[in-house]
Amino acid sequence: MHLAEAIGIALETLRSHKLRSFLTLLGVIISVCTLVAVVSLVEGVNGYVGEKIAGLGSNTFSVNRYSLDEMTDASKFMEAQKRNKPIRLEEYRFLLDTAHLPQAIAASVGRNSATVKVGARSLEDVHLSGQTANSIGMAAYKIAQGRFLLPSDEQHRTDAVFIGNDLLQHLFGDGPALGQTVYIDGRPFQVVGVASALGNVFGQSQDNFAIIPLGTYQKIYGDQDSLDLQVQARSAALLPATMDEIEMLMRTERHLGYADKDNFGLIGSDALMNLWHALTGAIAAVMVGVSFVFLVVGGIVIMNIMLAAVTERTREIGTRKALGARRSDILRQFLIESAVISTVGGLAGVLVAWLFTLAAGALTPIPFSLPITAVIAAVAISSLVGLFFGIYPASKAAKLEPIVALRAEV
Amino acid sequence: MSTPAAPQPTVTLPRAGGEREVVIRTADLWKIYQMGSEQVAALRGISIEIRRNEYVAIMGPSGSGKSTLMNLIGCLDSPTRGQYWLGGQLVSEMDDDELARIRNQEIGFVFQTFNLLPRATALHNVELPLIYAGVPPQERSARALEALRQVDLGERVNHKPNELSGGQRQRVAIARALVNRPSIILADEPTGNLDSTTSNEIMRLLEVLWERGNTIVLVTHEHDIAEYAHRVIHIRDGKVAGDAQTARGKAREAGAARG
Ligand SMILES: Nc1ncnc2c1ncn2[C@@H]1O[C@H](COP(=O)(O)OP(=O)(O)O)[C@@H](O)[C@H]1O
Ligand SMILES: [Mg+2]
Numbered sequence: 001m002h003l004a005e006a007i008g009i010a011l012e013t014l015r016s017h018k019l020r021s022f023l024t025l026l027g028v029i030i031s032v033c034t035l036v037a038v039v040s041l042v043e044g045v046n047g048y049v050g051e052k053i054a055g056l057g058s059n060t061f062s063v064n065r066y067s068l069d070e071m072t073d074a075s076k077f078m079e080a081q082k083r084n085k086p087i088r089l090e091e092y093r094f095l096l097d098t099a100h101l102p103q104a105i106a107a108s109v110g111r112n113s114a115t116v117k118v119g120a121r122s123l124e125d126v127h128l129s130g131q132t133a134n135s136i137g138m139a140a141y142k143i144a145q146g147r148f149l150l151p152s153d154e155q156h157r158t159d160a161v162f163i164g165n166d167l168l169q170h171l172f173g174d175g176p177a178l179g180q181t182v183y184i185d186g187r188p189f190q191v192v193g194v195a196s197a198l199g200n201v202f203g204q205s206q207d208n209f210a211i212i213p214l215g216t217y218q219k220i221y222g223d224q225d226s227l228d229l230q231v232q233a234r235s236a237a238l239l240p241a242t243m244d245e246i247e248m249l250m251r252t253e254r255h256l257g258y259a260d261k262d263n264f265g266l267i268g269s270d271a272l273m274n275l276w277h278a279l280t281g282a283i284a285a286v287m288v289g290v291s292f293v294f295l296v297v298g299g300i301v302i303m304n305i306m307l308a309a310v311t312e313r314t315r316e317i318g319t320r321k322a323l324g325a326r327r328s329d330i331l332r333q334f335l336i337e338s339a340v341i342s343t344v345g346g347l348a349g350v351l352v353a354w355l356f357t358l359a360a361g362a363l364t365p366i367p368f369s370l371p372i373t374a375v376i377a378a379v380a381i382s383s384l385v386g387l388f389f390g391i392y393p394a395s396k397a398a399k400l401e402p403i404v405a406l407r408a409e410v
Numbered sequence: 411m412s413t414p415a416a417p418q419p420t421v422t423l424p425r426a427g428g429e430r431e432v433v434i435r436t437a438d439l440w441k442i443y444q445m446g447s448e449q450v451a452a453l454r455g456i457s458i459e460i461r462r463n464e465y466v467a468i469m470g471p472s473g474s475g476k477s478t479l480m481n482l483i484g485c486l487d488s489p490t491r492g493q494y495w496l497g498g499q500l501v502s503e504m505d506d507d508e509l510a511r512i513r514n515q516e517i518g519f520v521f522q523t524f525n526l527l528p529r530a531t532a533l534h535n536v537e538l539p540l541i542y543a544g545v546p547p548q549e550r551s552a553r554a555l556e557a558l559r560q561v562d563l564g565e566r567v568n569h570k571p572n573e574l575s576g577g578q579r580q581r582v583a584i585a586r587a588l589v590n591r592p593s594i595i596l597a598d599e600p601t602g603n604l605d606s607t608t609s610n611e612i613m614r615l616l617e618v619l620w621e622r623g624n625t626i627v628l629v630t631h632e633h634d635i636a637e638y639a640h641r642v643i644h645i646r647d648g649k650v651a652g653d654a655q656t657a658r659g660k661a662r663e664a665g666a667a668r669g
Contacts, residue, residue, distance in 0.1 A: 005541065012529065319525045322486055323586070324514020324542035326507050402513075403487040406525065 006333045010340035013309070024305045025345030027298025028385065032349025032378045034291040036370065037356045042284045044357070044368035049276055059103075059236040060138050060269065061243055063087060063095075063229035063250065067265030068275050084263045085254070086226030089218070094253050095229070101242040103232040106135035107214055109225050116163075116210055117183040118171040126167065127209040128184060130217020138230045140206075146178045146193030149213055153192075157215040161189035165197035165207035184210060187220065243268065295381070298345065299389035306338050306393035317397050318405030327398040334394035335387055342386025346379045353378075432495075433593060433625055434460040434483060439492035441478050441648075452478040454648040455492070462593070465617075465626045467639035467656075475648040476629045480598045483627060484519050485509045497593065514542050518587030520597035524579045526571040532558060532582045533567040539590040557585040561615060577608035584615055588624070595619055598629045613638045 014021040065087055070080040092107045099105065110129030115122055136148040144165070153160045161182060168177050177191045189212060198206035214227075233242035243266055250264055310317070317330055354370050361368040441453040452475045460466055468476050481487040482494060485501055488509075494502045496516060504512070513519075518539075526535045536554040545553070558567050561581040571579055580600060587595055597616065601609035617638060620626050628639055636642050640659030644652035655663065 009529075315525065316527055319527065320538065320542075321510065322484070322513060322519050322525070323539045324510050324590075326510040326542070328507075329510075329542060401487070403481050406486065406521075 003336060006336035007340050009333070010337040011344075013337070014341060014344060020305075021341070021344075024301055025298070025341065025348065027294050027301050028342055028345030028382050029298075029349040029352065031291040031294030031298055032346045032382050033352040033356070034287055034294065035381070036350055036353035036374045036378050038284055038287040038291070039374040040353065040357045040368055040370050041360065042280045043371055043374075044360075044366050046277070046280060048366045050273060059233045059239050061231055061233075061239065061271075062267045063231060063246060064265045064267060065226040067262070068267050068271050070265060072275060080263075083261075084265075086224065087229060087264060089214075089223060089227065091250070091253055092227055092229060095231075095246065095249055098249055099231075099242075099245055101233065101238060101245045103234045104134045104137060105232070106132045106138055106230040107227045108132070108135055108230070109214065109217060109227050111221070111225075114185055114210065116167060116171065118180065121171050123167060123170045123208070125208070126184075128217075129209065129211050130214040130221075131211050132214050135211075135230060138232055141195040141198055144194050144196040146191070148193055149211065153213045154215055157213055157219055159187075159189045159216065160192040160213065162193045162195065162211040163191055164195050164209040166205055167208070167210060168194050182210075184212070185220075239268065295385055299342070299385045302338060302342055302345075302386055303389040303393060305341075306334060306390055307396070309337070310334065310393050310397040314400065314405045314408035317400050318402055318408065321400070321402035322406060330400075331394045331398035334397050335390045338390025338394065339383045339386035342389075343379060343383040346382025349382070350375050350378050430462040430464075432459050433462045433497050434458070434627070435495045436482070437493045439479070439482060439494060440490045441475070441482065441487070442490040452648055453482070453489070456645075456648070456650055458643060458650060458653070460625065460627060462625055463620070463623055465620045465628075465638070465640045465659075467628045467630055467636040467642045468645060469629075469631060469633075469636050469642055470645035470651070472631065474645045476631075476645055477598055478648075479645065480596055480627070480629050483594075484517050484596045485512050486519075510542075514539055515590060516592050516594060518590065518592040518595045520580070520583050520587050520595065520600045522599040522602040524571070524576075524583045524603075526579060526582060526586075528571055531568045531570055532563060532574065532585075535571070535582055536586045536589050539586060543590055554585070554589055557589040558582070560588070561585045575608075576604050577611055580604060580608075580612050581615065584612070584619075588619060592624075594625045594627065596627050599631075600628070601630070601632070601635055609635065 065084050066077065066080050070076045070084070089107075092105070095102075095105055108129050108131040110127060112125060112127050114126045114128035115124045116126045116128075117123075131149065133149045133151045133154050136143070141164070146162075148162050149160055152158070161184065163177070163182070167182070168174060171177075171182060172180065177194055180191050181188050182191060183189070189210075195207070195209075200206065231242060231246055233239040247262065247266055251260075251262065254263060256263065320330060320333075350370070357368040357370055360366070435458070437457050439453055439456040440451065443450040443452055456475075456479060468479065470476050478487070482489055483496075485496070485504075489502055492502065493500060496512060499512075501509070501512060526532075527538070530538075533551065533554050536557050537550050540550040540553060555564070555567060558564055561584050563578060563581055563585065566574060566578060569578075571582070574582065580603075584595075584600075587597075595616070600616070601612055604612060613635060616626055616628070626639070628635070630636050637656055637658065639656055640662055641653070641655050643650060
């Protein structure tokens with residue numbers, strides 16, 4: 001009924017005291033801004049990472065020396081370091097011979113510290129890996145030029161190398177690379193193929209790699225490093241059964257007793273996704289907690305300013321009561337005012353968060369957006385905060401006796 | 411603990427002289443203020459009757475309890491003891507919301523200090539009683555505009571109080587008092603803050619309201635202002651010290667008797 005009037009008064013109050021309003025609303029602005037920014041960042045990154053992880057294939061998983069659990073928990077890792085043995089070529093061969101369910105099993109082993117040279121140009125910290133020929137079927141990249149490694153490269157431990165797009169750019173300046181010789185840690189290799197560009201993830205190039213046959217790699221760098229196996233199930237539905245089979249075969253091969261824990265790790269893309277969500281969830285929880293603290297602080301500041309408004313406008317309250325305003329009318333007026341003030345703060349916070357995500361979207365490859373649900377939630381939360389912290393001042397105003405209010409010296 | 415309820419007064423008893431029904435009736439009204447440990451009795455048993463379309467002035471020295479009485483009559487305050495009937499309803503027993511409704515519907519208050527909302531326009535100030543009466547917006551502004559025209563402020567509707575003179579402010583307050591068509595207009599020293607020319611303008615305006623059928627109760631301590639009324643109730647130390655017709659009142663009664 002007199003909603004419009006109360007909203008008008010609230011906006012007028014904000015307009016006439018701009019600095020004070022800004023300071024009053026700072027808590028709510030910061031809080032809502034953090035909330036919305038965190039939600040939109042986490043959502044954006046999740047979407048991005050989810051897409052990348054899903055790119056690994058929803059029906060593949062890997063067999064590694066350590067499980068995700070062991071890799072993300074320091075004490076478990078210490079324990080696993082003693083217990084878990086590297087995955088050896090013999091174990092890979094055993095799985096190839098005995099497993100029925102997988103579509104394919106690829107093996108790889110790698111290091112991040114290779115130096116690759118062509119003439120005077122060189123590139124350091126290249127990710128060099130030895131891989132089996134079938135790993136291309138489970139890789140994120142496509143073949144842009146030439147071919148991938150062949151089973152014959154594997155058998156004969158040839159000097160073939162398949163390079164990522166960064167190497168093409170830096171070593172050949174986009175010129176012809178196929179058939180050229182590159183020196184990896186001083187040894188000559190012949191380029192047989194180039195991968196399509198993948199771009200960056202979190203500022204890390206995904207194209208800075210070179211892949212040589214697994215046998216060749218082990219001949220040069222030794223066979224002590226653990227292999228990573230990529231297993232492809234025949235379908236997503238068969239993934240759990242395939243994982244069970246591989247786990248069972250690995251345990252048999254390693255002579256594990258019934259009560260023994262796995263001394264290797266199986267990692268599916270869903271496990272990766274879970275880990276990722278746990279991580280971002282933890283960050284989000286902390287930030288939501290922080291913004292909640294700001295929200296309470298913001299609410300208390302609003303309560304304070306509303307108490308001041310009630311004192312300042314005691315005569316007005318008296319006048320309104322003298323003219324027929326009921327307690328509920330006065331209560332409603334100040335509640336609406338408090339909610340409107342707080343909501344304005346919430347909207348300002350959304351605006352700042354929006355600018356923030358725009359900047360983040362421009363500076364990173366991640367397509368950030370402002371989720372509409374977050375915006376609605378932020379506005380709803382800020383108006384609820386205003387309502388809640390307005391209750392005390394508003395009921396104080398509503399309870400004033402008309403004659404006492406009218407006589408107040410202001 | 412409260413005084414036993416006095417019998418409900420018989421309200422409409424038209425006498426030969428054509429006297430109207432009682433609209434305000436108080437019975438042994440007390441108001442005691444607690445000032446720390448001390449008690450101040452501002453009213454000590456006021457019993458008065460005011461009939462419809464009377465024009466009454468309440469006079470008395472400063473501190474005699476005039477404003478206290480007006481605030482009780484206007485339902486802005488409640489008595490410590492005694493009863494108050496307004497239009498036959500026992501007001502002294504009503505709850506907050508009922509009192510708010512009475513203030514809104516039955517009473518138009520004019521204050522010495524105007525009590526306009528400083529940030530609102532004249533029109534909005536006059537609309538306030540209609541807002542609390544739940545009148546829809548269009549009708550509201552039409553009626554507020556009409557009330558402002560009645561007090562000759564049709565040209566000043568969008569001015570804020572600080573853009574108006576004292577007399578104009580009091581006229582806005584009068585427009586606000588009459589916009590809800592109350593039966594009673596209460597004015598507590600309405601000319602107290604005005605010069606004599608403006609005071610007379612305001613008094614003529616009240617006279618017009620009386621001619622239109624309103625009951626008017628006026629507090630003043632100035633004799634020439636009280637002379638506008640037809641009856642003067644004198645208050646001293648919280649008690650009625652006199653109740654008499656003014657020259658105008660006598661002339662009017664004589665005229666009525668003749669007519
Ligand atoms: N709120 C109050 N608290 C205490 N004493 C009051 C209050 N209001 C009025 N009084 C006292 O009551 C008496 C009557 O006051 P009031 O009705 O304002 O007189 P008048 O209007 O005739 O000047 C005075 O003595 C005054 O001091
Ligand atoms: Mg007074």
